[in-house]
Amino acid sequence: MNNDKYISLVDKNGNEIEKLISEKIDIWREYVLFSELWWLGVALSIIPWIIWFFIRKKDSTDRLLYTALFVMVVSLCLDVLGDQLGVWGYRFNVIPVLPTYVPWDITLMPLTVIIILQIRPGANPLIKALIFAVISSYLAEPFFHWLQIYNLKHWRYSYSVPIQIVIYLMAHYISKRNNFASLNE
Template identity: 40%
Template sequence: MTTNEKYREINHYIYESLHDIHSLKVEAWLEHVVFTIEWWFGVSLSIIPWIVWFLFHNKKSRHRMLFVAFFITILASFLDTIGTQFGLWIYYYEVLPWLPAYLPWDWALVPVVIIGLLEFKPEYSPFKKAFLFAALSSFVGEPFFEFIGLYEPIHWRSFYSFPIYIVIFLFCYWLSKRSFFPCMDLDRALLERSFLIQ
C-alpha cells in the first residue's frame, strides 16, 4: 500500500467517525436543546440585534456597514470554529447543531456591536472604541455567557480574547474607511437609472 493510499484510508476512517459523532450530536440536540428556553434565547439573540440595527442605522452607510458585518461574521465564525476544534472552549444549546461556533455571538452580537460602534459618534477615537468593545466582549460578554451556561472555556481565559477583539475592531474600522464604497454606490445608482430609462 502506497503512502497516498494509506492516507486516503485513514482519512476515510476519520470522516466516517466524524459522521457518526455528528449524528449523535444532532440526535442529542433534537432531544435536549431545540425549543428549550436557552435555544429560544439564542434564536432571539440571532435576530433582535439585527432588527435594532436596521431600525436605527445610518441609511447612507448601509452597504458599507453590511460589507463590514459580513467580513466580521466570516472572521468570527472562523476563529470560533478553530477554538472549538482545538478544544479551547465549548458551547451548549446551539441554535444550529451543524456549526461548532455559537451563531448568535458570531453572526449577530459581534457584527452588530462593531458596526453600531463604527456608526455611533464617528469622530470618536477608534482606539477608544476598540478598547471599549474588547473590554465589554471579553470581560462582560464571555463571562455572562459562561454564567448562564451557554459557554464553557476549557483552555481559554477572557483576557486572551481582549487583544484579539481590539485587532478585529481596528481592522473593521480600517475596512469601513476604504474608498471603494462610493464606487459601489455610483454603480448602483447607474444601474437603477438604466432600469428607469428602459
C-alpha cells in the same frame, strides 16, 4: 508517503466524525431544540438585526453591512478554529452541526462593532476598540459562560482582548474604505 494508508486513515476518521455528529444532532434534538436557551439563541440571532434596521445610520447601510460581513467571517473562522482545537466550545447551539454560537458570530459581534462605529465616528478608534474588547471579553463572554452556553476549556477571557481589539480596528479600517469602482458597462 503511502497514499493508500493516508486515505484509509482519513476516511476512517471521517466516518467516526459523521457518527459523532449524528449523535450530537440526536442529543441536540432531545435536549436543546425548543429549550429556553435555544429560544434565546434564536431571539439573539434575529431581534438585534430588526432593532438595528430602525436605528442604523440609513445613508451608511451598505458600508456598515460590508463591515458587518467582515466581522461575521472573522468571528466564524476564529470560533470554528477555537472549537476544533478544543480551547472552547458551545452548548445549546441554535444549529447543531455548526461548532460556533451563531447568535454571537452573525449578530452580536458584527452589530456591536457597527453600532460602536456609528457612535462618535470621529473618536479615537483605539479607545473604541479597547471599549469593545473589554465589553465583549469581560461582560459578554462571562455572561454566556454563566448561562453555560460558552464552555471555556483552555481559554481565559483576557486572551480575547487583543483579538477583539484587532477585529475592531480592522472593521474600522474597512468601514472607512470608499474605493469602489462602478459596475456600469
